[in-house]
Amino acid sequence: MKKSTVKLVVMLVFGVSLVNFQSCKEEQKTVKPLVIEFKKEAELVLKTTNDSIIKKLDVEIADDAYKTQTGLMYRDAMGELQGMLFVFPDEDLRSFYMKNTNIPLDIIYIDANKNIVSFQKNAKPNNETSLPSNVPAKYVLEINAGLADQWQLEVGDKIEYSRVER
Numbered sequence: 001m002k003k004s005t006v007k008l009v010v011m012l013v014f015g016v017s018l019v020n021f022q023s024c025k026e027e028q029k030t031v032k033p034l035v036i037e038f039k040k041e042a043e044l045v046l047k048t049t050n051d052s053i054i055k056k057l058d059v060e061i062a063d064d065a066y067k068t069q070t071g072l073m074y075r076d077a078m079g080e081l082q083g084m085l086f087v088f089p090d091e092d093l094r095s096f097y098m099k100n101t102n103i104p105l106d107i108i109y110i111d112a113n114k115n116i117v118s119f120q121k122n123a124k125p126n127n128e129t130s131l132p133s134n135v136p137a138k139y140v141l142e143i144n145a146g147l148a149d150q151w152q153l154e155v156g157d158k159i160e161y162s163r164v165e166r
Helices: 003-026 065-070
Strands: 042-047 053-062 082-092 105-110 116-123 137-144 158-163
Touching (some): 042 082, 053 065
Parallel strands (some): 053 082
Antiparallel strands (some): 042 158, 105 137
């Protein structure tokens, strides 16, 4: 083969490769957003100290290592009458943070007797600041930010919950 023919073949191969590379580069890939559906796992009732019902909520339960570590991460919304209840095996000082959590939340700390013992209200989305219970808690309820004040929840109010069959 002549030198000029070899040059022409090399130039053609390079040109075709460049066109293929360019078209691959321009190809847009669509990434579907992660959507985590709410799964009602229990019904929770918030009550005053004299047993008057404040609100009834549908809640997801976080009671294993994976669920308690991920909580409401990567979610963009939650219904007003929805929440997440964390159930720990023991009563201890707790601390939460908002890493990868896109929803502003009220975090309600609850003791082993199911009485509210402290709050962290209006937790900012994606903030990694520690939000401690300040007193021992066995349960933690997360609801949309502002609802604890709107519902006039107070230390001493209590919860009751029952799991639903799936």
